Amino acid sequence: MARKKASGQNFNIMVVGQGGRLQYEALLFAASLRAKSPGFSGRLIVAEPQPGPRWMKDPRIAAPVRDALADLGAEIVPFENRHFGEVYPYGNKIEGLAALPAGEPFVFFDSDTLILDELTALPIDFNRPAASMRREGTWPEEELYWPGYTVVWKSLYDKFGLEFESTLDLSQPDEYWQRYLYFNAGWFFGADPAVFGQRFTDWAVEVRDNRPEELAVQSLDPWLDQVVLPLVIHSFGGGRPGPDLAGLDGDVTCHYRMFPLLYARESDKVVQVLEEVTAPNRIKKVLKGYEPIKRMVYQGRGQKVRALFDQNDLPRPEKKIRNKIKAEGFWMR
CATH class of the missing domain: 3.90.550 (Spore Coat Polysaccharide Biosynthesis Protein SpsA; Chain A)
Structure with missing residues (x-):
């Protein structure tokens, strides 16, 4: 667009x-x-x-x-x-x-x-x-x-x-x-x-x-x-x-509030922007010092979280999303 x-x-x-x-x-x-x-x-x-x-x-x-x-x-x-x-x-x-x-x-x-x-x-x-x-x-x-x-x-x-x-x-x-x-x-x-x-x-x-x-x-x-x-x-x-x-x-x-929630429920555009702007080496070397970004973005855990949900039919309330992520061992904050 x-x-x-x-x-x-x-x-x-x-x-x-x-x-x-x-x-x-x-x-x-x-x-x-x-x-x-x-x-x-x-x-x-x-x-x-x-x-x-x-x-x-x-x-x-x-x-x-x-x-x-x-x-x-x-x-x-x-x-x-x-x-x-x-x-x-x-x-x-x-x-x-x-x-x-x-x-x-x-x-x-x-x-x-x-x-x-x-x-x-x-x-x-x-x-x-x-x-x-x-x-x-x-x-x-x-x-x-x-x-x-x-x-x-x-x-x-x-x-x-x-x-x-x-x-x-x-x-x-x-x-x-x-x-x-x-x-x-x-x-x-x-x-x-x-x-x-x-x-x-x-x-x-x-x-x-x-x-x-x-x-x-x-x-x-x-x-x-x-x-x-x-x-x-x-x-x-x-x-x-x-x-x-x-x-x-x-x-x-x-x-987005927390990275597991971002991957679980936000649009493809949000995920695309996140992964695009974290890619350059000059910022990557700094952001890797933060464990949730390191694991969710750079080590691919976020995409595993995303695969757990249909973004067009998310559980309600938010607590159900959190609980499912936690049950899979992917929760971070």
């Missing part, structure tokens, strides 16, 4: 990178971005948490990965964890926004994402922020003595003085999770990372430390970022992404 002409939009991209799994995922992200989105002319910023009281071990990226990222034009920019850190690593995507240049449009991606096609062809309206709709009804959880979806969500909007009714998808039934504004935080975008990030940080800390009583029986770990993100997006005049941005959850990017 012919590649769409790039729109020429200027924006920056942020992923989080740190020692361990995320550094290799960030490198793979950078490789796929350079290979599949040549029209992207902004900065690729790898936000790196720094050593301090909130990390037991040094979280910085290892030297070979740093060099490989630099070769791909990525910039490693440090940031400090003031509120989160090891006890809630998802907070990196919140506090890490401080590593981006203020006043310049941005897109955040989880590091376990592949770029499949030209990003700049997408008509992103940065003044109307949005986030990924590739999500399940993970929060809030239905409990025996809980007040229901509407009461729980409205209590959060009320806490920050936000209007609630316009966030509802009235095509969905009352008290059904999809009626309420809820995202996967695997990608989101906005016009100004400094303003967006400060509000995201302030509100996440406030919900963590002073939750509404309506949330008393709800867990916020690991869901805090996904609880607060809809509030922040709504406060800046954003909401659900329209059909023009469906590619961010489809044929332009893929949030």
Whole structure:
């Protein structure tokens, strides 16, 4: 299929990178971005948490990965964890926004994402922020003595003085999770990372430390970022992404999460891109330091996982996919 002409939009991209799994995922992200989105002319910023009281071990990226990222034009920019850190690593995507240049449009991606096609062809309206709709009804959880979806969500909007009714998808039934504004935080975008990030940080800390009583029986770990993100997006005049941005959850990017799941359920295009961008020797010698990539991609275990499933008729829920992979002895994370 012919590649769409790039729109020429200027924006920056942020992923989080740190020692361990995320550094290799960030490198793979950078490789796929350079290979599949040549029209992207902004900065690729790898936000790196720094050593301090909130990390037991040094979280910085290892030297070979740093060099490989630099070769791909990525910039490693440090940031400090003031509120989160090891006890809630998802907070990196919140506090890490401080590593981006203020006043310049941005897109955040989880590091376990592949770029499949030209990003700049997408008509992103940065003044109307949005986030990924590739999500399940993970929060809030239905409990025996809980007040229901509407009461729980409205209590959060009320806490920050936000209007609630316009966030509802009235095509969905009352008290059904999809009626309420809820995202996967695997990608989101906005016009100004400094303003967006400060509000995201302030509100996440406030919900963590002073939750509404309506949330008393709800867990916020690991869901805090996904609880607060809809509030922040709504406060800046954003909401659900329209059909023009469906590619961010489809044929332009893929949030694969773990390599066994990628091989089990993603499209042939995703597998092709993965194996293409990991092939050059200059990146292969670095990526082989990460066991899941070494075994799944370079030693062919991923193709064995793929052969276990019909990608057009996958088991549901996801747990069944995981269990089948584990039963065959192929699970890695």
